[in-house]
Amino acid sequence: MEARLRRYFAAAVTVAAVGLLVQSQGPSAESQQERRQSPEPGAESQQQRPERPVPSAQSQQAAAQQQAPPMDHSMHKMGSVDPMAWRMPPMGDMPMMPGLDDEVPPVDPWLPGAGMDPSMFPEARPNGIIDAEDGERIELAASLVRRTLDGRTYVMYGYNGQYPGPMIRAPRGSTVIVDFANRIDLPTTVHWHGLRLDNRFDGVPGLTQAPVAPGESFRYELHFRDSGVYWYHPHMREDIQQDLGLYGNLMVSPPEPDYYSPVNREEVLILDDVLIDDAGLMPYGADSPTHTLMGRFGNVMLVNGTTDYRLTVRRGEVVRFYLTNVANTRTFNVTFGGARVKVVASDVSKFEREQWVDSVVIAPAERYVVEARFDDPGEVPIENTIQAINHFRGEFYPHVDHLGTVVVGDERAAEDHGDAFDTLRTNEDVVTDIDAYRPHFDREPDHRLELVLRTENLPLPIVRSMEFEKGLYVPPMEWNDTMPMMNWLATGKQVSWVLRDPETGLENMDIHWQFRLGDVVKIRIFNDPTTIHPMNHPVHVHGQRYLVVSTDGVPNEHLVWKDTAIVPVASTVDMLVDMSNPGDWMLHCHIAEHLHAGMMMKFSVSER
Ligand SMILES: [Cu+2]
Numbered sequence: 001m002e003a004r005l006r007r008y009f010a011a012a013v014t015v016a017a018v019g020l021l022v023q024s025q026g027p028s029a030e031s032q033q034e035r036r037q038s039p040e041p042g043a044e045s046q047q048q049r050p051e052r053p054v055p056s057a058q059s060q061q062a063a064a065q066q067q068a069p070p071m072d073h074s075m076h077k078m079g080s081v082d083p084m085a086w087r088m089p090p091m092g093d094m095p096m097m098p099g100l101d102d103e104v105p106p107v108d109p110w111l112p113g114a115g116m117d118p119s120m121f122p123e124a125r126p127n128g129i130i131d132a133e134d135g136e137r138i139e140l141a142a143s144l145v146r147r148t149l150d151g152r153t154y155v156m157y158g159y160n161g162q163y164p165g166p167m168i169r170a171p172r173g174s175t176v177i178v179d180f181a182n183r184i185d186l187p188t189t190v191h192w193h194g195l196r197l198d199n200r201f202d203g204v205p206g207l208t209q210a211p212v213a214p215g216e217s218f219r220y221e222l223h224f225r226d227s228g229v230y231w232y233h234p235h236m237r238e239d240i241q242q243d244l245g246l247y248g249n250l251m252v253s254p255p256e257p258d259y260y261s262p263v264n265r266e267e268v269l270i271l272d273d274v275l276i277d278d279a280g281l282m283p284y285g286a287d288s289p290t291h292t293l294m295g296r297f298g299n300v301m302l303v304n305g306t307t308d309y310r311l312t313v314r315r316g317e318v319v320r321f322y323l324t325n326v327a328n329t330r331t332f333n334v335t336f337g338g339a340r341v342k343v344v345a346s347d348v349s350k351f352e353r354e355q356w357v358d359s360v361v362i363a364p365a366e367r368y369v370v371e372a373r374f375d376d377p378g379e380v381p382i383e384n385t386i387q388a389i390n391h392f393r394g395e396f397y398p399h400v401d402h403l404g405t406v407v408v409g410d411e412r413a414a415e416d417h418g419d420a421f422d423t424l425r426t427n428e429d430v431v432t433d434i435d436a437y438r439p440h441f442d443r444e445p446d447h448r449l450e451l452v453l454r455t456e457n458l459p460l461p462i463v464r465s466m467e468f469e470k471g472l473y474v475p476p477m478e479w480n481d482t483m484p485m486m487n488w489l490a491t492g493k494q495v496s497w498v499l500r501d502p503e504t505g506l507e508n509m510d511i512h513w514q515f516r517l518g519d520v521v522k523i524r525i526f527n528d529p530t531t532i533h534p535m536n537h538p539v540h541v542h543g544q545r546y547l548v549v550s551t552d553g554v555p556n557e558h559l560v561w562k563d564t565a566i567v568p569v570a571s572t573v574d575m576l577v578d579m580s581n582p583g584d585w586m587l588h589c590h591i592a593e594h595l596h597a598g599m600m601m602k603f604s605v606s607e608r
Helices: 002-014 029-035 046-051 060-064 418-422 428-435 460-469 484-489
Strands: 129-131 137-149 152-159 167-171 175-183 191-193 217-223 228-233 248-253 265-274 300-303 309-315 317-325 332-336 340-345 350-357 360-362 367-374 378-390 395-412 447-455 495-500 512-516 520-527 537-541 545-551 564-567 572-578 583-589 600-606
Touching: 167 175, 228 317, 228 367, 248 265, 248 317, 265 309, 300 395, 309 317, 317 360, 317 418, 332 395, 350 428, 360 367, 367 418, 460 484, 495 583, 537 572, 564 572
Parallel strands: 129 167, 137 175, 167 248, 265 317, 309 395, 447 520, 512 600
Antiparallel strands: 137 152, 175 217, 191 228, 228 248, 265 300, 317 367, 332 360, 332 378, 340 350, 340 367, 378 395, 447 495, 520 572, 537 564, 537 583, 545 572, 583 600
């Protein structure tokens, strides 16, 4: 993987995305308010919405495009700016594209709790841990919460009133029952990301269950088959619900005491971002997502839901960090100052062999487990370190987002784990497990997918710009929002992201591959750089595990079981999927706005 990481990062250095400077703001609130009138009030009041009937059975695509209800905007005016009105997104240091000044997305703006006093909602609490034993029953409820970020108050979502949701910790091999209640104002489900669990509890609306309507509940049974760090989130309007705080970790404890190396402490870091301007949270599209070209990049970085993550350690301590990226679209390149860092595990297993890294590239929905040693007293920044590009000036520049701080004290660590830290382990259990799959590595693929984009009815300046850029810039990774205005204006009504099966010509939810339990299936995914505005896609496979066996024909020498992996622009990625869990499952892009712009398909695994 080191080679992969280095390649991505090198790519970022040479041709990366344009930076979005956090501190910059859009034009004055007044001028926006004049230009952008909010649409007429919706027919229903906020108070009526929980009783809004929700279809019990819908097609997946209909469910994915589940409409958010209209709002009574007249009740929500605060000061001179209506926080519910469309207004230009924060532009960072990007200039305005001519001809787009008066454009707004062709959907109604939507936010939760509009027209309601934020003080009506309980302040979200920091997340706790639910330690669950085999057979235990726990409760989980999604609800509206009040959140305070940098001294400002927002109405957002939380699980069990917490932000992030509680970490559910359970031993490997156990089964835990979760009684879930939906107390938000949208239909929802819970997807247990990365678990090879019973198909009935996978949380996909229209495929494995009906949407859970506001006020209703659903009982999930989680089976923890693999050790490691996983997470849970809604599988409906993820661009809204997940972005507003509906996410939490699952920690599956290994029974082996030496499964990981000894460390001084373990820390769980959930990486996220959220898009906020002077008037508050940027509204979401009511019946279709905005930002469907590149996904909704935030301008406020969050670690465990806060902007001021700090960890205090002693000199010489080794810390094991469990990283999860829950952002809608941002891929992070995480650095730990000058501390030495090694990568030990990812989504569904440890690596065959540990390795030293300078940084960790983590795409939406991926997890990495890394260990870092802090030798010198002082402050060590945790940062998202990227190289950005200014398209308009043709300039590249380094860009750093501050994520948090590790404060290293003068006092020596109580226990010195330096020897274990200095040793790069080979995990024989993983090597032996993967051995059975090696004969499949070099054979021809069983299936192929091509990743492309289609657009219709976009404003002409956007079309012209994308045509102009075609072939000029083909960054393998988009690290930042290179064009906030164009991106914001493009909704799921104009943009279709496509998984295309070149063998049958079928696309997205028309694809339905059939497998049998025990099949080992090679899937070759090509991210077509000649499509208009190509982008990297983190591809997620539900209910199974897979190996990335090669990228662009180069064998991957750092194997690890994955459930989500990046397919960079212009790359061909070969995945070997272990069809180890029967049922009807999804394969999709984990950029929330791409998913809801169509980028998903299904496959079935039948019992032998
Ligand atoms: Cu995508």
